[in-house]
Amino acid sequence: MKNIVETQAHRNKPQAVAEENWLLPAVNVLELRDAYLIEADMPGVSREGLEVTLEEHTLTLTGRRDAARLPGNPVYVESKPAGFRRVFEIDPTVDGGKISARLEQGLLTVHLPKAERLQPRKIAVTG
Amino acid sequence: MTLTRWYRPEVTAAPFWQLSTLRDEIDRLFEAPLSEFTRASQQFLGGWLPAVDLYEDKDNLVVKAELPGLKKEEIEISLHEGVLTLAGERKHEEEHKDAELHRSERFVGRFQRSITLPSPVLMDKVTAAYKDGMLTVTLPKTEEAKPKQIEVKIN
Structure with a gap:
């Protein structure tokens, strides 16, 4: 069971690193009876900046943050001017x-249902 | 005549160029394990240290904090003797408490950050907004703290 x-595969794609x-x-990854859940912290990412893609069996979560800076001059900065990505x-x-997928206050929740035929089911006993 | 791409000589100067890619490579090598380490050490030290930025313009101090996945009611903001404190608690989700956890990196529990403000502010004019998991606190400066321009006449 996988x-x-x-996956680290994205690290080998030169464009992902260079761009x-x-x-x-x-992230948290949870397994429910009928689905998997991925929860990812993406503060500062709005719906417009969010991209969830599935290619074969590769799920990519990308969150771009608005590069617009706060007004005035930085006095003290801990945040990093980068977006989020995880594969x-x-x-x-x-x-x-x-x-x-659902995005609520910078928390992305991806719901991945297991195929019907593989979900545990109760078999009625007859006779 | 053909067009050939022109490179700035200082960029193509081999040793420096190679050095910078090597540096990138080292950065990249260090980045992943280090960020994992920071995250792990945060959990180990029993705290969540959300990233906080402080900006200043003519009229306001603006504090921005990365607080993903909270409810407005779970964030506490207080100001005491020029120190702004952001605190709160991220709770366990009861909804999925029976789920099998394959990976658990998101911090759960109480957090607190305090920032000493660089100038006095109008306590009763402080406002806060919470959007996309980012908390923005705007603190208007007192009149005395605002930069003033005076004209000096030359006799």
Whole structure:
């Protein structure tokens, strides 16, 4: 069983490294009875800046932040002027057509339902 | 005549160019494990240290903090003797408490950050907004703290 595994494959793609620097968002990966959930912290990312893509079994979460700076001069800066990206290899049992995502106050939740036929089910005993 | 691409000589000067790619390479090598380490050490030290920025313009001090996935009610902002404190708590999600956890990096629990403000502010005019997981606190400066321009006449 593979479930949701982080892939390092994106590191080998030169364009991903050359174009932009990305921060790795902190994530939780949960397994429910009928689905997997990925929760990712992406502060400062709005719906317009968010991109969730599935290619074969590779799920890519990308969050771009508005580069607009605060007014005035920086006195003290801890944040990094970069977006978020993280790539996962998802279990083949996930029903790719039914993946959904929600973004709420910078917290991205991706819902990955397991295919119907693989969900545990109760079998009625007859006779 | 053909067009050939022109490179600035200082960029193509091999040693420096190579040095910068090597540096990038080292940065890249260090980046991933280090960020993992920081995250782990945050958990280990028992605290969440959300990134905080402080900006200043003519009229205001603006503090911005990265606080993803909270509710407005879970954020506490207080100001005492020129020190701004942001605190709160991110709670465990009860909804999925039976779920099997394959990866758990997101911080759960209490956090607190305090920032000493560089100039006096009007306490009762402080406003805060929470959007896309970013908290922005705007603190108008007192009249005395605003930069003033005076004209000096030359006799």
